[in-house]
Amino acid sequence: MLAIARTLKGNPDVNLADEPTGNFAPLIVATEEQVIQDIHKHDIPVLPVKQNIRFALGLVGRIYVISKGKIVFQGTSQKLKEAYEV
Numbered sequence: 001m002l003a004i005a006r007t008l009k010g011n012p013d014v015n016l017a018d019e020p021t022g023n024f025a026p027l028i029v030a031t032e033e034q035v036i037q038d039i040h041k042h043d044i045p046v047l048p049v050k051q052n053i054r055f056a057l058g059l060v061g062r063i064y065v066i067s068k069g070k071i072v073f074q075g076t077s078q079k080l081k082e083a084y085e086v
Helices: 002-009 024-040 053-059 077-080
Strands: 015-018 046-049 061-065 070-076
Touching: 002 015, 002 024, 002 077, 024 046, 024 053, 046 053, 053 077, 061 077
Parallel strands: 015 046
Antiparallel strands: 061 070
16 A cells, blocks of 8 residues: 555556555455555556456456466456456
């Protein structure tokens, strides 16, 4: 949360969040998710980098899946849910 606050203080054009939930307790993860959604509502794009696809699907409208350094999927959250091969 401190890293997010420090980033926002600098009035960023985009907020890159690398594993924003780390290994936090579920209550903290829920709070972090709400904070990210609130930031996005204020027209600050948030780019979360996550390995947990379920968490990411709930946060973003557009998803890029990278495997072995290559983009293997790009599209909306809904399209990813339909892309069984990914």
